[in-house]
Amino acid sequence: MMKRYSISTAVKAAFGVGALSLALVGCGGSDGKDGEDGKPGEIAVDINSATAVQTKIESASYDAAAKTLSFEFSLTNPNGVAVTGLEALTDPLRIAFGRMGTRSEAFTPYSLEDGTQVTGRADGDEEIWLSYRNASKNGVPMTGTNNWRPTRDCPEGLNCLSYLGEGRYRVTAPEIIDTNGLDYDYDANRINGIYLITYGVGQNKLKNVEAYYWDPLTEQSVSSPKKVLEMDTCTSCHVGQDHIRHGNYGNTADGCGFCHTDYTQYSGSGIDGEGNTVEFNFDGSIKGLVHAVHTGITEGDRRELAKFNSVIANANNPAFTYEFDGAALDSEGNPKAELNFPASTANCQSCHVSYTTTEETLPEGLTAHALAWFGDKDVTSCQSCHGEYHKGSSLVAPGEEGATMVGCVTCHSSQDGNTRGGAFRHFAGHEQASSQAASQAGILVGASYSQIAWDETSATLSFTLNLNKGEEAVTSLHVPRVTVYVNAVDAVKPDAYLAARTSGSATANPDGSYTVTVDASKPNYGLPSLAEVIANGADLAITSSFSTCFKNKSSTLVELDGEGNCAGVLSANAAKTEFVKLDGTPGAVRASAVDYDNCASCHNNDMVARKGAAHYRNADVHTCAQCHEAGDYNSLVVRVHGTFGKAHGRADVHQLVSSANCSACHSDLNFGLENARSTPMRWNKGDASYSSPQAGVCASCHVSSSYEIGGGKDAAKSHIESMGGVVAGSYEAAMLNSESCLTCHSAEKVAELHKQN
Template identity: 25%
Template sequence: MMNKKNSKIALMLVASAVSVALTGCGSDGDDGKDGNPGLPGGTPAEAIEQLKLEVLSVSYADNIPTVKVYATNEDDEAVVGLKDFSIENAAQLIPVGASGAGNSANWQKLGSTSTFVDNKNGSYEFSFDSFDTDTFNAELTQRFNIVAEASTLLDGVTSVPVSEIVADFDGEGYQALYTKNIVSHEVCASCHAEGEKIYHKATTVETCITCHTQEWADGRGKPEVAFAHLVHNVHNSNKVWGRNDYTAETAHAIVQDNCQSCHVESEELTEWGNWTRIPTMETCTSCHTGIDFVAGEGHSQQSDNSNCIACHNASWTEEIHTGGFEQKKAFIDMYGLTSTLMVNSDKTATISVTITDAAGSAVDASTLVSKIQRIETITNVGPNFPIMGYNASPGNGQAKVAYDLVRNGELGENVSVEAGALQYTLPVLPFGEYSPAGIQDTDTAFTFIGLEMCNDGTAAVDCGDDIATTSMKADLVFGTLSGEAASMRHTDSVAFNTCENCHGETFEIHKGYHAGFIMTEQLGRENADGEVIVGVDGCVTCHTPDGTYASGGNQGALEMKLHSVHGEQDIISDCTQCHNDFNLDAFKLKGALATSAGEYTTPITATCASCHGFDEIKAHAEGQGGVVNGTYEDANASAQVEFCMGCHKPTIFDHTAVNM
């Protein structure tokens, strides 16, 4: 006879799986498990770039499982000789409400094992020395989290990359009827590097979830380390976490409290909408701090989750957590910019900015000026190697030209509205001056434009104290002295969509100090394949070879800045996270880069050192003709002499590649 606990769980499973069960109506019953096809023969893998794991079968004897796993490499060759290999956790899924009214479904650990037999054909048979047979319930979904650590084969030579999978079955080894997958590994990997430890050990979210169970956390007296609480805690800075009281400022700046950064609708995720349907005290207190439910502080008093859904229904929960972000995106899409830069015969240049509506039709700027917090323009000369510094460049004494066409709802001095467009004439620009990129590059001026508008969340309003502002779509425009086609910086190394993978579509770059720049299709240019690419080339109006406000003291040149900032925050570990290619020929157009206050470094060396460290590569680089933190003159004289590419041929997939 089934006991009361198991009877209750069985009823929960019936409710959870009813839609799946109905698909079998009209059949002749269970056809049984499919047998495993014969394993391929052939020579075992001699090299393993990618380790692929698959659970072939799960069988039970006396309620103890035996799990058969198959391992292959990227060429589907059998991998023989794995040693650092384990079932990190075997767990079962307690259904929604089974552990208490209103409680979410939670995994419950049953055991782990590193005991296996290598069958010498790519298959491995795991057995459990210790397994909680008293807790095991064949009515529940069973999960096996298989982990092969980054190591070598038994030969001690052949390297093995890390690989982690989870496989879910029912309690007899058949296909699971119900599981709980809310967020995909792919979403996490858009920020966290593939194959790299997310925190202390795991490289996939499924491993984290299977380990950080609610029961395990409660048993340690640390309910805050249960995954549902912890994962939100480490992505917002509302409270510290971990034994060293970490703050999640970097992650918070990226996620920006936008639930949909991680909770993405997917047909492959059985429970992607779970976050709106099943609110719990454990999850909500990870972001909403200062609440004591039991004491009734900060919220009405309640001792459990049984009444949460009475107020926090799914549609309201989704609306309150996502409505602001959807409104912001809708407001950003209400306006755009169409700009021109006309170079005059006296080497001044006239910039014209037309504001457009969502349909692309021009809007008379005079009707919007009072609603504009700022229209910022930043102009430089020489897109491939700007010759105007953020501060005055040592080369020509010129600094970039920054001017606000509108500020705080008022036109800037000498700005006019002509035929509905804002116009301003820039001062004389250094066209045609020497540049390592050639005088054809300094024939081109370019202006990066940021728009910041006052709004009430849904519509533009007059600017004033305590009025919210939103950065809008940025624009980039070119003009030439000769009248010939403009020189443009390459966009085939970094496309902005890789930035959006972490930062999202409404990332307001540098908002506060600047108007803020939202990089959209408005900046797109076609590449050689006819694809529209949104680059980061507009950023070099400020992030010049001479650095930014610290004149090199903070590695402000674009070639270094992104490396140094993301590296300091331990965000990047793989070039492919940001790069879609390396345009190594671009170095042929570059001179020295400011790498310290008043000191310069040859361009390839500076770029490499921004990840690898200046002290670390100094001796090697100088031995190959590079200059590290030397004078402006010496570093520029050696810019095209450094011999790095004579040996190094980096690719985004292997930046250590050499040409011997």
């Protein structure tokens, strides 16, 4: 391509066309060649103009002689276009650096109050992740506060972050290793790793994280050496980095482990039940924090208890480690309530792989470390929930050269045929009866229905209920009370409950079964009676709720005492809804736009995040809808799941999913209004108001009191009604609607506006 020249209009006028031609010929030079081509400019976007960034570490190495870490990475936008200008920013990167090692390497000997020296750990050979960047607080080793920063930690006169061109950068980090007194150093025989944090860079405060591991002997990248959880385990509840603490640091357990190592501890102080100030340390590992947060008390409350001198249980069970699982404390140091969280650490399988999984059948990407939880190998793991349950008496074992830290696993071990295994106590159904968890054993009990009879004259429905745990009958000797609810669905188009929910009375029979009698004559909440819809050919939906008495720490049934009390543990059943026809054959199953698996990924211990007499443990969506019918948005979806921008209305669970993310609850097929039900949705059971089907779907969020976009909920309500929708009217008005939301809001448009694609 020839070089281009620009001649001004004034010059053109002075010379004229012919004179200009002669002038140009005269300037051509003796060789007659054109000027050389210029170099093409770099195709890139400046960091301050980028809307998203991603890094890819290409290589890394550590020079042991020079004590310097070096690595190169590319920085691009999601389309692969190079991003420039990172090196000019004030604080663009934070870097964690570490390697695989053992617990013994990070162990510091200590003395007990009686002078006994604790010189080692029983699990000292267990592999853990060691950080090369340790800090300390009040003499307690910890990580997470000492990430290396090129602009802050670079020695004077050295350029630690340089641009190489084409979106590639080089980091040079001298003297990066500082283990802060712990007795380990760089080891070229271990897998090393970098966690690169792009920390709120550019005008748009962009963030990105990347973990990179390599073998120093070959300088080749390798996969994560200690990945114990699938990513979906966390993100099924915490959807996106914005919905987990330290969002700038990512949202993977793998990444969290770079800072919250297995040996990390935090120090704190609190006031015990007698008003005494207590100084304590607690587990700051990612495992310890996750266990503690998910025991029931909310993360905010735990931080309050840990750091602001609130009441704690006792010196052996300070904040984060209550001996009772999941209860906040009142002003007298007593638990306020029982377990109160949808995902419970009392069930290890809420997060971890099945205990039946072998190393050969682990999900792709997970390591053998994923199996360690049920091997009871960790001497401190139990303490993240239970604290020093035996007040320190069984945490160490004396030896010839001092005591060894043994924790709980000396007695509570599943190894060598010991049936007192701690891990096996935390869930039911693992075929080791003496170790099954009573708190979870209720899910093993199922209900079946037979001998259904319908008396049209008296509008009375009756049937036989049998409860069984496998082949074993569960009777009134084991169950204090049974509650039965009955509703109905259209046998052809079962997309809603048709009647007012009706309760039945259960009477125990001598053979261990129950006879259930239901008065189906009464309408309620503006809905027809059960008798009316049965007469029109509807199928039945039956839900039984009960708790079963089990022997403590087992799934062995225990009979109630003479006053009907359980001497063991009362465990709630799964409260699943069954659909049957009047002749006892399977009935039409109520259709739901929500995929139950999406609910259960968070609510894997309780379907509700709060306890109450009217709520069922582990209920499916059909059971919830017995009271909170699919359209009962004002009392359920808006109040709990429909707060704009948050999945939940409760402040203590705002760090979870966004209600703008349809896929958090719905499958890819259920984003559109095409899936709206055919009958009106109950808007408010208090005044028996109803919405038209499509309007109810949209209004569940957009007419929420928390909706603030545009003109807020009033503008959204006005728009819905202008298109023929009914937000809160009579059942008849909602049934006779001619709403036209679908004219504009197709499934594709809904997905687009809610950022699903």
